Amino acid sequence: MRLKEIRKAQKLSVPALAELSGVPRRTIQExxxxxxxxxxTMIKLADALGVSLDELCRDLPADSNSK
Known part of the structure; x- marks a missing residue:
């Protein structure tokens, strides 16, 4: 999952994402x-971050061409 990577790229703290998404801070940290x-929960976070669920949950960046 790319939650932390995307959150940091958007310069959001865990508390800020918690407020935007309605997901508790502890849950985000876990x-x-x-x-x-x-x-x-994943849908709420993806919506708050403005990314697709696939983009949030995939292990590699969406534009990666690895096989």
Missing amino acids: LEVRNDGRIS
């Missing part, structure tokens, strides 16, 4: 470590 969460 997701950045364990890469596993409810789909409804």
